[in-house]
Amino acid sequence: MFTESEAGQRIAACLARRVNGSAEVSQVAEAITSMFEDINISLTPIIGPKGIAALHRRSLHLCMSKHPLLGVPYTLLVVGMDIQELRALLAEQSIDDALFFSQEVLNTFYTLLATLIGPLLAARLLLDVWEHSFSGPPAQDTSR
Template sequence: MDDQENQGIDCRLAQAISENADAVVIAEAVASLWLEFEAALQPIIGPAAVTALYRRSLNLASATTPGFNRVSTSSAEGNDVDGLREYLTQCSASDALTSGSSFLRTFHELLASLIGPSLAQRLLCPVPMDPLSDLPPQDVPP
């Protein structure tokens, strides 16, 4: 994944938190972003595949954040985002931000490796609420 895509993940996370956010706020933002990604992907690849991506992302991210090994993935749905949230709230704010970003980046990289970076970006990037509002009005023919 190139730096621009990683910056996109970091930017989305930064937009969701304030400058002096504590670990709880950061954990909520990471969990919220994950739930957005999950909601975007489940209708396309199904819950079992999303679960597999979640678990694999935690596993891969544990190479740089060993604490992810302790995150529970045993919920009935398989995506125990509460376990991720709980782990992040126990970190310092700085570590929660670094770890949360690492998890989200790893997930995005994994998805991009499977379906391609362009499609991954389109699936995970939010759609502007009113994309036509910035267009100038069309001239009405006389």
């Protein structure tokens, strides 16, 4: 369905759409939190909450090892899947660092998932997460 680069482009587009051009780091933190909540909803029936938590922790660990300067404040997150803690820590970063780290974590999460279940199934399971970002609020009925 998607190559790794296409998945990365989708992730970047999804994150950008959820950030909605805001220059506020809190919006980036909110975007990644909502994406992981959507990922959790999509994947829990397939790999369970412990599987998702393990992928999340591994993604954070790999990102921290590649980007040690960014990883310093995230060391507490490796213990569990606390996306609210991730949100709080991202909110303390610059907008560029928060965007970069968010995209890296999401790309790594997708790559790990694709390694476990295959890229086609991973893309299909996460399609709702990406599509959710591109669907706006439901159209309102103005005929009244």
